[in-house]
Amino acid sequence: MKRIIVIILGLLTVFFLLRMNTQGKQITNHIKGIVQNTISKPNYINKKGDSILTRVTIPEGYKRVPYAKGSFQEYLRNYKLKKHGAPIINYDGSEYFAQHWHDAILEIPVPKNGLQQCADALMRIRAEYLWSKNLQQKIGFKFTSGHYCSWKQYAEGYRPKINGNKVKFIKKANKNYSKQNFYKYLNLIFMYAGTASLHTELPKVKLSDLQIGDMLVNPGFPGHIEIIVDEIKNDKGDKMYLLAQGNTPAQNVCLLKNFEDTDISPWYRFNKNEPIYTPSYYFDNPVFVRFK
Incomplete structure (x- = not known):
């Protein structure tokens, strides 16, 4: 029991030291989480x-x-x-x-x-x-470049041609409104939006x-x-x-x-x-x- 108390006090000491500087904030929260899990349970x-x-x-x-x-x-x-x-x-x-x-x-x-x-x-x-x-028809997101890319557009076969910050949508594929193609569309969004x-x-x-x-x-x-x-x-x-x-x-x-x-x-x-x-x-x- 004494050993557990010493460990917790040690962690708390580090916690207060880290609170003194911005770069230590994330480490501080990790320590607080460990202490919380040690001495308390969610209510x-x-x-x-x-x-x-x-x-x-x-x-x-x-x-x-x-x-x-x-x-x-x-x-x-x-x-x-x-x-x-x-x-x-x-x-x-x-x-x-x-x-x-x-x-x-x-x-x-x-x-x-x-x-x-x-x-x-x-x-x-x-x-x-x-x-x-x-x-x-409401599914759509903008790329970081500002160009809007909708699911409807993608499902109709249009794909972006990207050159730096310039984007053109060109018809490259057959129409495909399937759920499988929907997730391919999302992968494209994941690459160019955030x-x-x-x-x-x-x-x-x-x-x-x-x-x-x-x-x-x-x-x-x-x-x-x-x-x-x-x-x-x-x-x-x-x-x-x-x-x-x-x-x-x-x-x-x-x-x-x-x-x-x-x-x-x-x-x-x-x-x-x-x-x-x-x-x-x-x-x-x-x-x-x-x-x-």
């Missing part, structure tokens, strides 16, 4: 739950914000999960080095080609939702207007992006949210713990003009965007 996790709705319970005094049946928000809230305890697996079949920062794994296959990274996974979720609602293009293309959302499906983004090469997958509210109007992410290398999409406020983990509170720290990334100037 809001139902291990038998097979969806976000049934896996994560809510704090006293809060209720889930209602959304229309069939909406993108309800689609995310009811997203299916792997069994509790499932590890984060990389595209090559290896286990990710940080297994302590997630509370659930979403049932999204990870292609072995390594293309489905953080922004890609969220674009896939959005595209699959539109496909499931027979709204295929956090930077989503940040530029999508409308920004005020903190007061956030809803399920909105995404926390830091554009870059690489940048990072995370998506709100649930939302709760109390009688005072205070809200909390759940965050999920894909990552680099390409890997399972996971529901994130909250190491900054472990009393409510995996729920998050967002405050105006304050940074948002998640286990894998730090949004010092949070920007939220919304799919059109």
Whole structure:
């Protein structure tokens, strides 16, 4: 017992030292996660739950914000999960080095080609939702160059001819509206779109207007992006949210713990003009965007 206490105190000492500099923030969160897993257990996790709705319970005094049946928000809230305890697996079949920062794994296959990274996974979720609602004509994303590439265009046989920042779409293939061809289209999107293009293309959302499906983004090469997958509210109007992410290398999409406020983990509170720290990334100037 004494040895465990000494180890924890040692980790906490390193934690406070690392809090003194920006570069140590990510290591700090890893240490906090290890300490949390050592001395506490999640309070809001139902291990038998097979969806976000049934896996994560809510704090006293809060209720889930209602959304229309069939909406993108309800689609995310009811997203299916792997069994509790499932590890984060990389595209090559290896286990990710940080297994302590997630509370659930979403049932999204990870292609072995390594293309489905953080922004890609969220674009896939959005595209699959539109496909499931027979709204295929609305599936489309902009490349980082700014050129719009729709599923309809791709299905009709048009392919991009890319020369630097110049893109032309040329008829090269026969019409093919199959699901198999749809995933080939997504692989093309994964190659030429990402956090930077989503940040530029999508409308920004005020903190007061956030809803399920909105995404926390830091554009870059690489940048990072995370998506709100649930939302709760109390009688005072205070809200909390759940965050999920894909990552680099390409890997399972996971529901994130909250190491900054472990009393409510995996729920998050967002405050105006304050940074948002998640286990894998730090949004010092949070920007939220919304799919059109």
